Structures are given as structure tokens and as C-alpha cells.
Amino acid sequence: MMVRFAPLNVPLRRRLQTAAVLQWIFSFLGLAQCCLAAFILLSLSSWWIVALLYAGWLWLDWDTPICGGRRCQWIRRWSVWEHFRDYFPIKLVKTVDLDPDKNYIFGFHPHGLVSSSKSSLSYLMSRPQGGNVAVIAVGAAREALDARPGALTLQLRQRKGFIKLALRHGAQLVPVFSFGENELFEQIQNPTGSRLRTVQDRLQSIMGISLPLINGRGVFQYSFGLMPHRKAILTVVGKPIQVATIASPSSEDIDTLHKVYLEHLSELFERHKHECGLQEHQHLTFT
Numbered sequence: 001m002m003v004r005f006a007p008l009n010v011p012l013r014r015r016l017q018t019a020a021v022l023q024w025i026f027s028f029l030g031l032a033q034c035c036l037a038a039f040i041l042l043s044l045s046s047w048w049i050v051a052l053l054y055a056g057w058l059w060l061d062w063d064t065p066i067c068g069g070r071r072c073q074w075i076r077r078w079s080v081w082e083h084f085r086d087y088f089p090i091k092l093v094k095t096v097d098l099d100p101d102k103n104y105i106f107g108f109h110p111h112g113l114v115s116s117s118k119s120s121l122s123y124l125m126s127r128p129q130g131g132n133v134a135v136i137a138v139g140a141a142r143e144a145l146d147a148r149p150g151a152l153t154l155q156l157r158q159r160k161g162f163i164k165l166a167l168r169h170g171a172q173l174v175p176v177f178s179f180g181e182n183e184l185f186e187q188i189q190n191p192t193g194s195r196l197r198t199v200q201d202r203l204q205s206i207m208g209i210s211l212p213l214i215n216g217r218g219v220f221q222y223s224f225g226l227m228p229h230r231k232a233i234l235t236v237v238g239k240p241i242q243v244a245t246i247a248s249p250s251s252e253d254i255d256t257l258h259k260v261y262l263e264h265l266s267e268l269f270e271r272h273k274h275e276c277g278l279q280e281h282q283h284l285t286f287t
Contacts, residue, residue, distance in 0.1 A: 156265075179272065216228050
């Protein structure tokens, strides 16, 4: 395979963009392991008291993630997030204004990699003051195994947990589709029934996350690596679906709202697909 190297005269702004994405890749794949190793080394050294204090803080702070985390404006203003956005670039389209006094569940498509915490979602949606948004990658880990350039199939027909949650809390449902996201990586062919897919499905059932074998680009070359390709991403936030509060929704209630959600998602896709170069014959498929 011929390796395509990056030119030497890359502008500084593009180097900063690449560095921003590289730190995200490291955070996603290796930061937890590095922190665990540091904790173990501290525990076995003369600095064990630091590890003990951290363990105490971790115990006291255990429920913070499921309660929405801890927002820090200083971190939110870091320029690294702007460089990350400009790497692709990412464009966000809001089709309507949202009422800040209501709670929303954003169904994000396509694909996801990890499961959502039901307790975290319930906490956010049960807050009476409103103004909270929970974003759920509905396709979950299984859909990630089918994510590749040109893929328009969503694992959605049996995904109804977020529908039930919306009914229980009266949270408005908002379909969100991110055009171009499946173009960021290639994936080794793993059709259903293949040996690779069988192993991936087995690992997913054990660990709860999927392990797609992806290929992107590197830092100094464009032919292979774990860095995503520079592809434009257009994320479109649709119109909220009004949801009545039903403390104990029936199967019929869930199915009815689920059907409405699929219709709204399809309409959102059809309305904006031409902006991303998709053809008239290309449509979403639900499985």
C-alpha cells in the first residue's frame, strides 16, 4: 500500500487542529489506563497518602456523573474545543428554538459506542425546573459495528427504552441526525454471520461496548491510523415532539410514540440530505 505523507508546509492552525483531535483520541483510548497506573504507583510509593486522599474523594464524588457532572466555564472556554471543531469542520443546524423551561431527550444518530445510564437520564428528566437535555446515541454499540462510509442503516426498530423514559417524565423528544459522521473511518468488513462479527458480538455481550476494527489516518500520513479523516459534519437538530406524561406507559403508548419518532427522523433526514451531497434515492433504513 502506498503511504500518503502529509506535506511539511502545513499551516499552524491545521497542526493545532490535528493536536486537538489527537488529545481526544488519547483521552478516549488511554487516559483511564494511565490514571489507573498512576494511582497504583502512588499507592505503592512513599506518596501513598495522595492515593488515599484521592480514593476518599472518589468515594464522596461517586454520584456526580449520574447527576449531570460538574460544569466548569474555564474548561469550556479552552481553545482546544475550537480547534477540534475546525478539524472536520463541524456545523450545527438548529431548526427551531427550544423552550428553556422544558426537558428534552435528543435521539442522536447514527451509532454509539457505550450504553447510557438509566439513572443519569432519569435524574436529568425529573428535574422540574426544566432546561435539561439528555443526548442518547440510540443505535448503541451494535450499530457502531455497521458504521462505515455510505451506511444509512439504523438499529432503531427495537430501541424503545428512550421512548418509555420520555413518556414517564413528559420529556420532549428531539431527533438529531449527524450527516458525515459515518465517513470519518473505514471499517474492516464484518457482515452478520462472519467469524469477525461473531467475535465482536460476543465481546460486546461480555463488556457492553463494541470493538469495531476501524482505519482512519495518522498524524503525519493519510493512509492508516486511528485519527479520523477530515470530513465535514453537519449535525441537524430537529423539531421537538410533544410528549404527554404517562407514569406507567402501555406497550401501545410506547409503540405509537416510537412510530411518530421514526417518521420525524425520516423527515429530518430527507429535508437535509441534499445539503451533504446525498442523492434522491438514498434513504434511511431501520432495522
